[in-house]
Amino acid sequence: MWKPDRSSNEPLYQQIADDIERRISYGEFPPGSLLPSERKLADQLEVNRSTVVLAYAELRALGIIESRTGSGTRVSKYKWGATPKHTPNWHRYVEGGSFLPNLTFLRRIREALQKDKSLIDFASGELGADISPVKEINTLIDENHYTEYLGYDDPQGFVPLREALVSYLSQYRGIQTTESSILITSGSQQSLYLITQCLLTPGDAVAIEDPSYCYSLPMFQSAGLRLFRLPVDQQGVRPEDVRTLYKKHRIKMVFINPNYQNPTGALLDAERRIELLNVASELGLPIVEDDPFSLTSYDGTPPLPLKSIDSIGSVLYIGSFSKIAASGLRVGWMVAPHSVVERLADARQQMDFGLSVVPQKVAAQFFKSPYIQSHLDRLRMHLLYKRDLLIEALRNELPGLVSFSIPQGGLHLWCKIIPEVNDSKLLEEAIRNGVIFVPGSVYGSDSGYVRFTFARPMADEIVPGVSKFASSLRSVLA
Amino acid sequence: MWKPDRSSNEPLYQQIADDIERRISYGEFPPGSLLPSERKLADQLEVNRSTVVLAYAELRALGIIESRTGSGTRVSKYKWGATPKHTPNWHRYVEGGSFLPNLTFLRRIREALQKDKSLIDFASGELGADISPVKEINTLIDENHYTEYLGYDDPQGFVPLREALVSYLSQYRGIQTTESSILITSGSQQSLYLITQCLLTPGDAVAIEDPSYCYSLPMFQSAGLRLFRLPVDQQGVRPEDVRTLYKKHRIKMVFINPNYQNPTGALLDAERRIELLNVASELGLPIVEDDPFSLTSYDGTPPLPLKSIDSIGSVLYIGSFSKIAASGLRVGWMVAPHSVVERLADARQQMDFGLSVVPQKVAAQFFKSPYIQSHLDRLRMHLLYKRDLLIEALRNELPGLVSFSIPQGGLHLWCKIIPEVNDSKLLEEAIRNGVIFVPGSVYGSDSGYVRFTFARPMADEIVPGVSKFASSLRSVLA
Numbered sequence: 039m040w041k042p043d044r045s046s047n048e049p050l051y052q053q054i055a056d057d058i059e060r061r062i063s064y065g066e067f068p069p070g071s072l073l074p075s076e077r078k079l080a081d082q083l084e085v086n087r088s089t090v091v092l093a094y095a096e097l098r099a100l101g102i103i104e105s106r107t108g109s110g111t112r113v114s115k116y117k118w119g120a121t122p123k124h125t126p127n128w129h130r131y132v133e134g135g136s137f138l139p140n141l142t143f144l145r146r147i148r149e150a151l152q153k154d155k156s157l158i159d160f161a162s163g164e165l166g167a168d169i170s171p172v173k174e175i176n177t178l179i180d181e182n183h184y185t186e187y188l189g190y191d192d193p194q195g196f197v198p199l200r201e202a203l204v205s206y207l208s209q210y211r212g213i214q215t216t217e218s219s220i221l222i223t224s225g226s227q228q229s230l231y232l233i234t235q236c237l238l239t240p241g242d243a244v245a246i247e248d249p250s251y252c253y254s255l256p257m258f259q260s261a262g263l264r265l266f267r268l269p270v271d272q273q274g275v276r277p278e279d280v281r282t283l284y285k286k287h288r289i290k291m292v293f294i295n296p297n298y299q300n301p302t303g304a305l306l307d308a309e310r311r312i313e314l315l316n317v318a319s320e321l322g323l324p325i326v327e328d329d330p331f332s333l334t335s336y337d338g339t340p341p342l343p344l345k346s347i348d349s350i351g352s353v354l355y356i357g358s359f360s361k362i363a364a365s366g367l368r369v370g371w372m373v374a375p376h377s378v379v380e381r382l383a384d385a386r387q388q389m390d391f392g393l394s395v396v397p398q399k400v401a402a403q404f405f406k407s408p409y410i411q412s413h414l415d416r417l418r419m420h421l422l423y424k425r426d427l428l429i430e431a432l433r434n435e436l437p438g439l440v441s442f443s444i445p446q447g448g449l450h451l452w453c454k455i456i457p458e459v460n461d462s463k464l465l466e467e468a469i470r471n472g473v474i475f476v477p478g479s480v481y482g483s484d485s486g487y488v489r490f491t492f493a494r495p496m497a498d499e500i501v502p503g504v505s506k507f508a509s510s511l512r513s514v515l516a
Numbered sequence: 517m518w519k520p521d522r523s524s525n526e527p528l529y530q531q532i533a534d535d536i537e538r539r540i541s542y543g544e545f546p547p548g549s550l551l552p553s554e555r556k557l558a559d560q561l562e563v564n565r566s567t568v569v570l571a572y573a574e575l576r577a578l579g580i581i582e583s584r585t586g587s588g589t590r591v592s593k594y595k596w597g598a599t600p601k602h603t604p605n606w607h608r609y610v611e612g613g614s615f616l617p618n619l620t621f622l623r624r625i626r627e628a629l630q631k632d633k634s635l636i637d638f639a640s641g642e643l644g645a646d647i648s649p650v651k652e653i654n655t656l657i658d659e660n661h662y663t664e665y666l667g668y669d670d671p672q673g674f675v676p677l678r679e680a681l682v683s684y685l686s687q688y689r690g691i692q693t694t695e696s697s698i699l700i701t702s703g704s705q706q707s708l709y710l711i712t713q714c715l716l717t718p719g720d721a722v723a724i725e726d727p728s729y730c731y732s733l734p735m736f737q738s739a740g741l742r743l744f745r746l747p748v749d750q751q752g753v754r755p756e757d758v759r760t761l762y763k764k765h766r767i768k769m770v771f772i773n774p775n776y777q778n779p780t781g782a783l784l785d786a787e788r789r790i791e792l793l794n795v796a797s798e799l800g801l802p803i804v805e806d807d808p809f810s811l812t813s814y815d816g817t818p819p820l821p822l823k824s825i826d827s828i829g830s831v832l833y834i835g836s837f838s839k840i841a842a843s844g845l846r847v848g849w850m851v852a853p854h855s856v857v858e859r860l861a862d863a864r865q866q867m868d869f870g871l872s873v874v875p876q877k878v879a880a881q882f883f884k885s886p887y888i889q890s891h892l893d894r895l896r897m898h899l900l901y902k903r904d905l906l907i908e909a910l911r912n913e914l915p916g917l918v919s920f921s922i923p924q925g926g927l928h929l930w931c932k933i934i935p936e937v938n939d940s941k942l943l944e945e946a947i948r949n950g951v952i953f954v955p956g957s958v959y960g961s962d963s964g965y966v967r968f969t970f971a972r973p974m975a976d977e978i979v980p981g982v983s984k985f986a987s988s989l990r991s992v993l994a
Contacts, residue, residue, distance in 0.1 A: 039696065066697040066854050068829030124800030125828045131768075131802065132859045135714040136739070140862045148671065167665035175666065179657065179874075187645035188653065188844030193626065218517065219544040227869040236613035257866045261614070290609075322602030324609065350603045351546030366666030368872035376544050381610045384618045388735045389867070391705040394846040396657075397872040 041083055050085055051092035058093065059102055062113050068125040069115045073103060076111075082153070138256035143465070143480050150469045158503035160475040160490045163251075163300065163449060164365040168496055169420040171363055174409040178400055188395055193383040195222020195371075196398035202405040203371055210333060212346035213355065213373060221379045223386070224393060225370035226328055227255075229356045230293075232372075232382040233326060234261040243287040247275055249452075251300045252293055253482035267482070268292070270299060272443060274306030277313040284321050292318070292325045297332035297341050301481045301489040302452045303445030311344055318352040326354045330361040331448040333414055336422040340447070351375055359401050361449060362417065368393075369401040421493055424500060425451065428492040431504035436511065449493035452478070455486045457515055464488075464514050473506040519561055528563055529570035536571065537580055540591050546603040547593045551581060554589075560631070616734035621943070621958050628947045636981035638953040638968045641729075641778065641927060642843040646974055647898040649841055652887040656878055666873055671861040673700020673849075674876035680883040681849055688811060690824035691833065691851060699857045701864070702871060703848035704806055705733075707834045708771075710850075710860040711804060712739040721765040725753055727930075729778045730771055731960035745960070746770070748777060750921060752784030755791040762799050770796070770803045775810035775819050779959045779967040780930045781923030789822055796830040804832045808839040809926040811892055814900040818925070829853055837879050839927060840895065846871075847879040899971055902978060903929065906970040909982035914989065927971035930956070933964045935993055942966075942992050951984040 042053040061067055073079075076094060080087040094111055097103045105111040139145075147161050194200065200217035207213040223229045230252075238244065240262025246252040248267035258265055266283045268275040274296060283289045294314075296306035306314075318325050325344060332340040345355035358370040372382070386392065404410060425444075428451055432440055442453040455464075461477035468474060478487025495503055520531040539545055551557075554572060558565040572589055575581045583589040617623075625639050672678065678695035685691040701707045708730075716722065718740025724730040726745035736743055744761045746753040752774060761767045772792075774784035784792075796803050803822065810818040823833035836848040850857070864870065882888060903922075906929055910918055920931040933942075939955035946952060956965025973981055 040694070061694060061697075064692045064694060064697065065826065065829035065851075066694055068853050071853065071855070124797055126796075126800050126802040126830055128802075128829075128853050128855055131715040132855050134717050135859070135863075136717055137713045137863045137866075139859070140866060145862065152670070162668065164667055167667070170665060170667075172665055187648055187650055188842035189642055189645070189648075190640065190843045192630070214542045216518070216539060216542060216544055219539075219542065224868040224872070228867065231867045235615045237609040239612050239614055255866060260866075318604075319602055322604050324604040324606075348543065351543035351606075352604055364666035365668045365869075366873045368868070368870070375546050375549065375606050377549070377606055377610050381613070381617070384623065385613075385615045388615075388618060388733055388738075389706065389709045390702040390846070391843075392846070394702070394872055394875040395844045396875050396878065400874065 039082065042085065051089050051096065054079075054083060054085070054090060054093035055096040058097060059100075062102065067113050068128065069113050070125060071113050071128065073111045073113065136260065138260045140256060141254060141480060143462070143477055144254060146465070147474060147476065150474055154469075154472075156472060157469065158473040158499045158506065159494050160473065160492070160503060160507075162494045163476075163491050164360060164494055165363075165417070165449070166494045166496055169417055169424075169493065171404070171409060171413045174407070174413060175364060175367070175400060175404065178403045178407060178409075182399070182403060191392045191395050191398070193387050193392055194218075194220070194379060195383075195393060196395055196402065199369075199398045199402040199405075200371075202402040206405045206410075207357075207373065210340070211329070211357070212342040215373050219373055219376055219379060221372045221374065221382055221386075222393060222398060223370040223372060224368040225360055225365075226330055226356050226358045227370075228386070229370055229372045230255065230326070230328070231257055232386055233291075233354065234258060234263065236382055236385045237324075237378070238263060238290060242291075243283075243289045245280060245283050245289045245292045247294055247299060249301055249478060249481035249483040249487070250293070250295070251481060254476075254480045268294075270302050270304050272304060274299065274304050274310055275314070277310055277317045280314065280317050280323070281321070284323060289323070292323060293328070294325065294344075295328045295330075296344060297329055298334065298445055298448030298450075300331070300448070301450055301476075301478065301487075303443070303448050303450055305341060305446060311347070315344060315348060315352060319350050323352070324354060325352055326356065328356045330356075330358045333362050334418060334421055334449065335447040336418055336425070337446065338415070338418060345373060354378065359404075362414065363401075363404065367397045367401060369397055420497075421447075421449065424492040424495075424497055427497060427500040428490055428504065431501045435504050435508035439511065449491050451490045451492060453488045453490055455488060455511065459486050459511065459514060461485045464511060467510040467514050468507055471506040471510045473503045473510070475507065517560065520563065529567050529574065532557075532561060532563070532568065532571035533574040536575060537578075540580065545591050546606065547591050548603060549591050549606065551589045551591065614738065616738045618734060619732060619958060621940070621955055622732060624943070625952060625954065628952055632947075632950075634950060635947065636951040636977045636984065637972050638951065638970070638981060638985075640972045641954075641969050642838060642972055643841075643895070643927070644972045644974055647895055647902075647971065649882070649887060649891045652885070652891060653842060653845070653878060653882065656881045656885060656887075660877070660881060669870045669873050669876070671865050671870055672696075672698070672857060673861075673871060674873055674880065677847075677876045677880040677883075678849075680880040684883045684888075685835075685851065688818070689807070689835070690820040693851050697851055697854055697857060699850045699852065699860055699864075700871060700876060701848040701850060702846040703838055703843075704808055704834050704836045705848075706864070707848055707850045708733065708804070708806070709735055710864055711769075711832065712736060712741065714860055714863045715802075715856070716741060716768060720769075721761075721767045723758060723761045723767045723770045725772055725777060727779055727956060727959035727961040727965070728771070728773070729959060732954075732958045746772075748780050748782050750782060752777065752782045752788055753792070755788055755795045758792065758795050758801070759799070762801060767801070770801060771806070772803065772822075773806045773808075774822060775807055776812065776923055776926030776928075778809070778926070779928055779954075779956065779965075781921070781926050781928055783819060783924060789825070793822060793826060793830060797828055801830070802832060803830055804834065806834045808834075808836045811840050812896060812899055812927065813925040814896055814903070815924065816893070816896060823851060832856065837882075840892065841879075841882065845875045845879060847875055898975075899925075899927065902970040902973075902975055905975060905978040906968060906982065909979045913982050913986035917989065917993075927969050929968045929970060931966045931968055933966060933989065937964050937989065937992060939963045942989060945988040945992050946985055949984040949988045951981045951988070953985065 355373040833851040
């Protein structure tokens, strides 16, 4: 983003006024549109509010903008010859639209992370630079020559990647499949989006875990689905609850995250897995299994997915490159009956005309390379180390104030704040103190829970991050 | 796809039977699901139908599959112990879903192209390998080191690419903008999808060109929009028609493709452009301008987009890397008021959690490299050459049977078949003869039009392709 040049002889307020005039003339702020408040702009440009006040005064004097108390500062319509012409009422268009905006908390977190790069980030659900296979991926890109023609890709995804996944899934996840049963997606998010858009209709009832990252995805509401809760305990969801929800609400699909569940870290109990599949087959109910974390199992023995013991094809299996390697590559996959794969591939063609070949090629090479096993071993050890740093810091800094169960895999720690606390007050105070996390209410839980992603910050940020969090909590409780 | 091994001692039918049993056991074909017809499977595996008949007989004997006359061949439920267990009725799920499937013609074309790689392809709307900057892109990938961490990208897209686009758009398209007004998408398709999902609501009326590639996108119907037609003549759409549609149906948005329109190749007349913007501003009506082809202008003087003369911000501008460089990279962009960019970026986060950084980085480098100008010059010359090859061949092969106007830019020739002809008969006959195209009815026109994409086939395929097309047409007319 543009910032005024402090070394210039031109006064800051003048530089700011010129920049705003330029943006208006480019159509970034059409006539009649609202400009940022003086405080917000001062914040963005890192100048005193009084400087922005001056810049706005300058523009008002020129008739370029106009301020009315209460309604803020707007681009003047007259100056820009917009009468009798009318700029489209973009506000109305933006407010409309069938697709729901993201949750306020998530927008706030994104905005804070974009603004202040120095924040210690316990919020982003991804691997940090220290444990992502950056070197390996670069080596693969360097060693490889993309000599082939880059035309539109196969709607189901790049064939060599699907072939590489057939052996990867068999070797690492106990899933026997064929390349024609695999759909490459840009990640678990796209897999879920395609399922909610193409296999379900508005008004359908579905069961999701409570708490669950699904609550952080307005896509479920955007698709007009009715959501019913499957409470998650230490051993995951209870299969009986699925039967009950089916009887009560005729749920049409079950979404679960059985291995190191996001956010709780719970591992679905072995007997419950079998029982869950029995209930599903008894009711003819599809299960969507999202399995991003299992290979992070700290003891090196990853739990096998439901899909590996699904004898009759009840399970749609979702996997991803993001949580074990690189979220920025945007590569995920789904294993499903061929008719489902075809339907979803066809719909995806219409939404984005398919995926870029380059990242798929990199992922295919990674799976075929010797790097994968050594990377996974290294990843597990680092995650365990970071987890323990976080746990120790929480115990030292907040004895008696927090409680949590210790995850055996995954990127997150799910932490209960024992005294009553207001999520948004705590978040704002933490941001002020230089640390950020995701409040549990984003995942549909009550106020007073925190998801710490220990995978994202560098190891040496964890202890300072927790003390910043601790002082934020204490000051909110005080 | 798997094919039987003709060198093996094991009889073909046995290999096929084993493969089908394997796929069934993997869940690709769940119990009760329909298997491909004997003819279709024989086709796919390139064996005689009698071989497949034998393979199916073998599996029937083992009770693995069952055939009932009329209802085809299905996977047996008993054999697979699926009773009293129930596999989800995937068929019902696949048939349901709010998102509409692709048009039959397009699915047929895709299927034919996947099956027979030797087809001469006048159907795929993209550049062929001979005119795509494959070498340049590979050089950029090789020269560059992706040393940075691959985390989730900025929701609006990779900042260096947006910065590169600011100068590209100013230098090549006469559009002045800032990186904060740009949304990077995976291509024009995703841009349109985001607009229809986020800025419009079911029941809204919109105006699209007739004929138009928009008719090839069920996304418009999936979004529940009511489509009204703006007939396209030699000079493009008539601004008066927009006013009429507004009065009649209160259209909320206009979608146009003013430069070398797809499929007609029409170039919107200069005076009509100004009039169109006047009508839009008079009615406060947003115009979505898709501008993929303008830089292909054969005379080297690309028409400027509406956006470059849009003084009040009525135009949402859509651009893409696909039609001028590489469709397989999946990089596109939108220029819009900031509030629109923010809304669409937010929604896109929920659909696919953003784009891969790698292709965006390649595109940014391409725009900043010296390659772009020389590539565009070369591209124009090759397209002109291919266009002329196509025109000459059509005139030689089908005198008096076809008529068309000569495009001055773009990848397509829009051709009317003078005698009455059935689109699907012609398409099937052409596929049998080794050539493929898109029937005009896909774009909402009457039967008897053909879109030839001369950019896609190699130059030396064009003349043989046309004679295959000609003999197909003659035999259908006969």
